Amino acid sequence: MYKVLLFDGGVYRVNELYELVEDVGGFIIQKTQTHVQILVTLAIPEEEKDVIERKSQELGAKLTEIPLGGTEIAVVAPTLGRHHMPHPVCDIAEHLRRYGAITVVMGLARGKGRKSAQISAEEKALINEYDAAVFVLGNFEDCIKTEKVRLFEDIKVPVVVACGPSIDALPNCKAIVSGVCRRVERMRRAEDIAKLEEVAEKVSKVIEERRRIIDEDPLFVHPAEVRQRIETLPVVQKSLRPAPIVLHLDGLRVKIPYYEWKDQLESIEVYGRKLREIAELSDSRLDGSTLIRIYSASKVESMNQLGSVNSLGDRSAASAKE
Amino acid sequence: MIVKVEGPEEFGNESYVELFNSILLDIGITRHVEAVRFVIRPSDPLFLISVKTRKAAGKIRINEIAEISQSKEGTYINITDENYAPSLMSLLWQLYGRERIEQLSRLEIFCKGIDEKEISEIAIDRGEELRKKVLDALWRVLPEGFKIRYDLSSENVITILATEYEMKEEWKRLAEKAHADMEALDVQSASL
Numbered sequence: 001m002y003k004v005l006l007f008d009g010g011v012y013r014v015n016e017l018y019e020l021v022e023d024v025g026g027f028i029i030q031k032t033q034t035h036v037q038i039l040v041t042l043a044i045p046e047e048e049k050d051v052i053e054r055k056s057q058e059l060g061a062k063l064t065e066i067p068l069g070g071t072e073i074a075v076v077a078p079t080l081g082r083h084h085m086p087h088p089v090c091d092i093a094e095h096l097r098r099y100g101a102i103t104v105v106m107g108l109a110r111g112k113g114r115k116s117a118q119i120s121a122e123e124k125a126l127i128n129e130y131d132a133a134v135f136v137l138g139n140f141e142d143c144i145k146t147e148k149v150r151l152f153e154d155i156k157v158p159v160v161v162a163c164g165p166s167i168d169a170l171p172n173c174k175a176i177v178s179g180v181c182r183r184v185e186r187m188r189r190a191e192d193i194a195k196l197e198e199v200a201e202k203v204s205k206v207i208e209e210r211r212r213i214i215d216e217d218p219l220f221v222h223p224a225e226v227r228q229r230i231e232t233l234p235v236v237q238k239s240l241r242p243a244p245i246v247l248h249l250d251g252l253r254v255k256i257p258y259y260e261w262k263d264q265l266e267s268i269e270v271y272g273r274k275l276r277e278i279a280e281l282s283d284s285r286l287d288g289s290t291l292i293r294i295y296s297a298s299k300v301e302s303m304n305q306l307g308s309v310n311s312l313g314d315r316s317a318a319s320a321k322e
Numbered sequence: 323m324i325v326k327v328e329g330p331e332e333f334g335n336e337s338y339v340e341l342f343n344s345i346l347l348d349i350g351i352t353r354h355v356e357a358v359r360f361v362i363r364p365s366d367p368l369f370l371i372s373v374k375t376r377k378a379a380g381k382i383r384i385n386e387i388a389e390i391s392q393s394k395e396g397t398y399i400n401i402t403d404e405n406y407a408p409s410l411m412s413l414l415w416q417l418y419g420r421e422r423i424e425q426l427s428r429l430e431i432f433c434k435g436i437d438e439k440e441i442s443e444i445a446i447d448r449g450e451e452l453r454k455k456v457l458d459a460l461w462r463v464l465p466e467g468f469k470i471r472y473d474l475s476s477e478n479v480i481t482i483l484a485t486e487y488e489m490k491e492e493w494k495r496l497a498e499k500a501h502a503d504m505e506a507l508d509v510q511s512a513s514l
Contacts (some may be wrong), residue, residue, distance in 0.1 A: 083466035113365045113467020113486050139334040140364040165333045181337040184344045184462070 001215045003049055004029065004069030004100060004221065007040040007135045008021070009061020014038055020055050020155075024048040027224035027245060029070055041069055041100070043224055066100030067204040070223065070247040072099045074130040077118055080107030088180050089136050091187040092162060096134070096197040096203060102246050104130070111151065114143050119151045126285040132206055134175075134199065139164040139181045149173075158206040162199055174209075175202035211248055212270045217296040220278045222269055223252045226294065229268050229275075230254055235261060251279060251293040258283035258290040265290060277303070323355055324509060327361035338463070344373075345459045354378070354452055356509045359500060361377070368493055369468055372481040372504045375456055378449035384410070385442060392438040396422075399441065401429040409446050424447065456480055474501040 006019060007201040011033065017040065021028060026044030033039075044052055056063040075093040080086060093103040106127070110118040133155060137148050144163055149170055152159045161167075164181035168221045177199045188194060227245050230236055235256050236244050246253045254265065258281070266276035275281070275292070278300050284291040295303070325342075336372040338360055339466055341371045341480045346352040354376050361370035362440070385486050386392065387403040407429060414431065433441060460482055464471075468484035475481070481504065483489075483497040 079466060081466050082462065083464075105452045113465075114364065116467055116486055139337045140331055140362075141333075143333070143367075146365075164337055165331060181333075181343055184341065184348055 002043040069100030071131040074133045078111030137163040141165040219294045220300045324357040327360040381445040384444045396434045399431040
């Protein structure tokens, strides 16, 4: 399994790190350089962490593990009105970013109220594009247990709930953090920071579990490798959107319009195959973006076999005609 | 401030009190609120809040908060107490319309074609100001989805009952009783 690490050091001899990462079968996810300092997010096989640690020490850099690196997480609130906890929602989103995730804050269109709280199919589909969702709910147990559970009924990605009362378990929910309630100020006190840590810890666990599941039937290529190839497209290089390519656990989101660029994207070569042969490309519900879900190695293999059987069948049919 | 919360869940009750306190602090009227009573029943659903405020000091004349000077075209007002600036502006707009009231800078106002005498008779009702602020606090604390409301208001007490779909008569009676209790409350000697 891959570990995502953050290298915080100088640019001097940093090429040695890049080479080492490549040698151990890892990838560079992101580089952010400011003057002579550089932040490198890298993914390496779990067992090679020691080698990278030694190299970082040699280069005088700091190496930290970012458990949510290479993930995109949705933080969902019933609405974005000031009654619905914009402060905890933003603080949670901000704190998850410190753990390496790209976070998106979402307010539901009709999420207010008790019985009238709704989530549309479109909203559910949008949340399903992310790696996990954190739902930030209210103060009353009865309200959450009887009504609000409907909000994450058909969500396929893991759901973490942050709410006020202490609740042991909820259906369709992987983890619960209690003690996060409506307030009119930022979560700045020591106990608030501890709560934010708890949210990050639970989300990290959920993501770790999902990584392990994916690892049981590994992807044909790591999303970071596809990213390296997509980055070369001029339209991506010219993109002014923040983070034009976002990594997911099982693929990536490229912030260029699908219908305009699908042919170019599909024909990108990855290890001698076209991208369309190893991944499913679709129009993202996030405006002007393309979603890429990479197939597992076994699926690509079985598609290959199916392809060769079909072509054999075609050939024999053609010879029979002759 | 006397606080009473009736609700089935301890956590929810406490967090609403904390929320209301922070909102009052935010708006700056903590000292003006004498008593508050919440009735929260999530299963109905019903949310009632009744607030008793201190008696606000009467009206304040414009001369106490601003300097007035007459010119050929009209009257200049130079506000000396900034706290009253927004309410004075809105009062002037209300009385003379936006065309005749010009805000020259943050604290300077020019009233076109209006006599100094007329301006000097203007007075701001401090009670009304406090009332607006209390209403703002209540609006902030009420659950967003509870759009069906029944409100009662008297000189020092405001009561709002909110629910989601249907307002029942018995709930209205409850609100009326809560309002009357709050009006009769003697803050010095009693508790809710």
